[in-house]
Amino acid sequence: MRWSLAFSAFVASGSAQLVTDLTGSGWTLRSQNGSISIPASVPSQQYIDLYKAHVIGDPLYGLNNTEQSWVPLQNWTYTSRALTDLQLTGALSSTYLVFQGLDTFAHITLCNQVVGDTDNMFRQYIFDVSSILHSCGHTTPQLSINFGSAVNITHALSAGPDADPDDNFADSCSTTSSEFSCKPYARKEQSDFGWDWAPSLVPAGPWQPIFAVQMTPGQVHVNNALIDIYRKEQQNNLPSDQGMPWVFNASLDFVGSLPGVQIGMSLSLADANGKHVLTQALGGITQSPGTITGSTSIAPAAVQLWWPNGMGAQTLYTATVSVTGLLGVPITSVTKSVGFRTIVLNLSPVSDTELAAGVAPGAHWHFEVNGQPFYAKGANFIPPDPLWPRVNATKVEQLFALAQASHMNMFRVWASGAYLPDWVYDAADRTGILLWSEFQFSDAEYPNSTHYLQNYEAEAYYNARRVNHHPSLALWAGGNELEAIILAFFFSADQPGALQKQYEQIFLGVLPKCVYANSRSVSYIPSSTYHGWLKLDFDSEMPQIPRYLNTSGPDALYADTDAYNYDANTLFDITSYPIGRFADEFGFHSMPSSLTWATAAPPEDLYYPSETVINHNRHTPFGATGDADALSLAGIAEMTAAVEMYLPVPGKKDGAANFTAWCWSTQVVQADDIAHQIAFYRRGSGMRERQMGALYWMFNDLWAAPTWAAVESTNRQKVLYYAAKDIFSPVIVNAYYNTSGRTSDLQIWVTSDLFAPVSGIVSYSWVNYAGGAITVGTLSTGNISVSVGAVNATHVTALHYVDLSSTLAGSGVDAKDALLQLSVSAKAGDTTYTHSAVFHPATLAQAALRDPGLALTKPKVPTSNSAAGSTYTFTVSAPKAVAAWVWLDVSTNAVTGYWTENGFWLKEGESRSMVFTVWEDWSKGKWVDGVNARSVWDNTLP
Ligand SMILES: *[C@@H]1O[C@H](CO)[C@@H](O)[C@H](O)[C@H]1NC(C)=O
Ligand SMILES: *[C@@H]1O[C@H](CO)[C@@H](O)[C@H](O)[C@H]1NC(C)=O
Ligand SMILES: *[C@@H]1O[C@H](CO)[C@@H](O)[C@H](O)[C@H]1NC(C)=O
Ligand SMILES: *[C@@H]1O[C@H](CO)[C@@H](O)[C@H](O)[C@H]1NC(C)=O
Ligand SMILES: *[C@@H]1O[C@H](CO)[C@@H](O)[C@H](O)[C@H]1NC(C)=O
Secondary structure: OHHHHHHHHHHOOOOOOEEEEOOEEEEEEEEOOOOOEEEEEEOOOHHHHHHHOOOOOOOOOOOHHHHOOOHHHOOEEEEOOOOOOOOOOOOOOEEEEEEOOOEOEEEEEEOOEEEEEEEEOOOOEEEEOHHHHHOOOOOOOOEEEEEOOHHHHHHHHHOOOOOOOOOOOHHHHOOEOOEOOOHHHOEOOHHHHOEOOEOOOOOOEOOOOEEEEEEOOOOEEEEEEEEEEEEOOOOOOOOOOOOOOEEEEEEEEEEEOOOOOOOEEEEEEEEOOOOEEEEEEEEEEEEEOOEEEEEEEEOHHHOOOEOOOOOOOEOOEEEEEEEEOHHHOEEEEEEEEEOOOOEEEEOOEOOHHHHHOOOOOEEOOEEEEOOEEEOEEEEEEOOOOOOHHHOOHHHHHHHHHHHHHOOOOEEEEOOOOOOOOHHHHHHHHHHOOEEEEEOOOEOOOOOOOHHHHHHHHHHHHHHHHHHOOOOOEEEEEOOEOHHHHHHHHHOOOOOOOHHHHHHHHHHHHHHHHHHHHHOOOOEEEOOEOOOOEEEEOOOOOOOEEEOOOOOOOOOOEOOOEEOOOOOHHHOOOHHHOOOOOOEEEOOOOEOOOHHHHOOOOOHHHOOOOOHHHHHHOOOOOOOOOOOHHHHHHHHHHHHHHHHHHHOOOOOOOOHHHHHHHHHHHHHHHHHHHHHHHHHHHHHHHHOOOOOOEEEEOOOOOOOOOOEOOOEOOOOOEOHHHHHHHHHOOOEEEEEEEOOOOOOOOEEEEEEEOOOOOEEEEEEEEEEOOOOOEOOEOOEOEEEEEEEEOOOEEEEEEEEOOOOHHHHHHHOOOOHHHOEEEEEEEEEEOOEEEEEEEEEOOOOOOOOOOOOOOOEEEOOOOOOEOOOOOOEEEEEEEOOOOOEEEEEEEOOOOOEEEEEOOOOEEEOOOOEEEEEEEEEEEOOOOOHHHHOEEEOHHHHHOO
């Protein structure tokens, strides 16, 4: 469905052209020796059609991913039906084939004549096939695309003339048993070859639509459109003057030719209800072969701003850009959804005023939207499926709805998937999720022969133009973890090595050129993470002079952070978390739920760790050795160790129940750890580091596997999703206890990312797990007033215990039976914000947990029914004792949806209502009966 939507944008250009959609069925897929020949469709990839035709099983099921490793070692040919609907004679004398995406090494023929070869899945390819078609003679044209084995071709390339003379970064062409190697030699989704959360399938095929455009001379067909909306005088990477008028710049790419004279362009803008806002002529029209560009100025008062989620409305407009000829005769037009906002990644130096106010020296690392610095809250987004043609709007819209419902405002679209299709950006525009977008380069040295450089440039140029109109586009980054590699392994300030030069050539040369040539509205950085620039000079060959290690001193801060820690001992040790300006990656792995496992493994494989679990786990500890199974088990052991350290260990007699309890327990530890880190980073907004972002790794999953994800491949949510939602609340209270630092004070802070100051009351009380009040030192309960500035954090109090364990002991309190309950209630204007948190000195593995006697009240009927989905309200209470990590489990795959909250603590006697919004229900409401409530206490039950 989504493809035809995308497609309609292209056929909108009116006049008498014939556009033949070659998407859909009627294709044939053949293996290289012809032994397999099956019906196929477009867009597709070989695995999808092989699975549909029952040649292979579900590639994501069981051990299939490994057993099917023969698939990517074959060439696969897609052949169309007989194209009887093409006009072979008559007025439509020119014919173009438009390929929106070919994955990847494709040899294309039409009527057995060569059309061309392609080697970049991220580019749009257009071929003029007019003469081939004319010479088809009496044969009905048929299109055939041979996809060479990317595994074999990358191996050959790595040894060919374009190979790196000094290919000294091991990952470029190394092989491990679970990953195919040489991926940097293919302009193809890098995680296709395997990643530490992905299978290595290496799909091949026409993964995006194909169509034929037939025209008469003098007609044009628009194949891409750039729209850039920015404030007059705005420069990339620099804050802009919010009082300036908007500049609306439109640049259309087309095939065919425009008449030579009297070409005009105009803009017509309508609001979301279709109401006409303005019509203006574009001026300053310039033309180059295949492109026409013009711009106009829009008064600030004529339009409303677009804001990210939580900061204001996501106001969108429909912009129609028309090209006209003599006497205003329409020639072509394009329509795009647009928004008016400025967004900048501000990396400018910390000012003297800020230094005087206590901000650490160095440079900023924060985003500003419409001139307003904000705290970025979100996660990293990976491909929703290893096979992109299967990804549908339903799945993606659910992911964005989950992000929107959990106080997020940003996804970092990680660098080694694919550039997101427009319809995914549309979902982001509507939900207010900013997309920090990356070019597809990650963790490797990339070849820099002339051919590769040209290929990168064409890819970056096309995609930068394609998505620039989306207000959700927040940033372009050259790639993932690239500067860190350069800095860690190859940096020599006096004698920059060949690898550094190569990095600069691509990431500080080719890619920023493509962004800056097309956009004034978006910032560019060469790499996530990045130490920032020393200088910006847009007239230079290298517009950003990177800082690298050129810092002013050890206390100066310049960069964002990317840090992982798998040592169970230190998961909650705040001194082990990095201090930087922005955290763009941090995470810990966990199991998906047993119900998601059940979609990918037979019942007899649902134990810990079965063959399927071992096979699907791709995280192995750094430096570990051994065979694939041993490596996987070592990775899984990190999760097991963390559960054993922090929770009562499940030991249920029933195997299935035990597996479920184990899966959930790994999720609780993950959630606790990552929420703790988020709270720490957010508190940094009020500390010397002026920390301004927390994007955890990772939001979503592409198969059932132990990974860092918060949302499983089925879109079921892990505990982390809810814990992150809670700690991303605008105003939060949290306790920070530094066991290994100079002080063992228990610090209580309130953090707010609101644009206005808030003030209110923080309450705390010490209790035992039965819920009874206790006194620790001289303190039992208290209320403290607090005020927090805009996007800031305030130290509320330090509960002074010279040493918490001896204070507990001295007060006659058993550390295992003590719990500090915290809450804040604060107002900004008329709105009240509340949040609560707990701190427990002993781990839940040691804690004197009691049976909370959880009671669950289930709804008899839906609370509401609407197009957005029915909602059901459940109430859970803990009448007998404190309940840790209360979890309502929907115990069937026959319903999908999400909760308003889950995975929370209940005080003794407390009850809470939670709403479940149904996406789809195949159980006719019966799922309600199966919902059960559990807490960490249940781990202690047999
Ligand atoms: C492959 O997938 C099918 C389901 O499509 C399953 O029945 C089969 O057992 C799987 N094979 C392996 C080896 O896991
Ligand atoms: C790819 O290489 C493998 C051996 O590594 C070989 O068996 C296979 O036939 C090759 N595929 C093609 C299309 O050449
Ligand atoms: C496989 O495809 C590649 C790339 O098009 C081609 O060079 C090679 O000859 C093909 N091999 C076979 C066996 O078809
Ligand atoms: C969308 O994809 C999901 C799998 O990701 C599938 O379960 C669902 O049926 C699909 N929906 C539609 C409408 O095709
Ligand atoms: C690729 O990088 C190397 C190392 O810096 C350099 O010597 C070479 O000229 C570059 N290649 C091209 C085509 O620019």
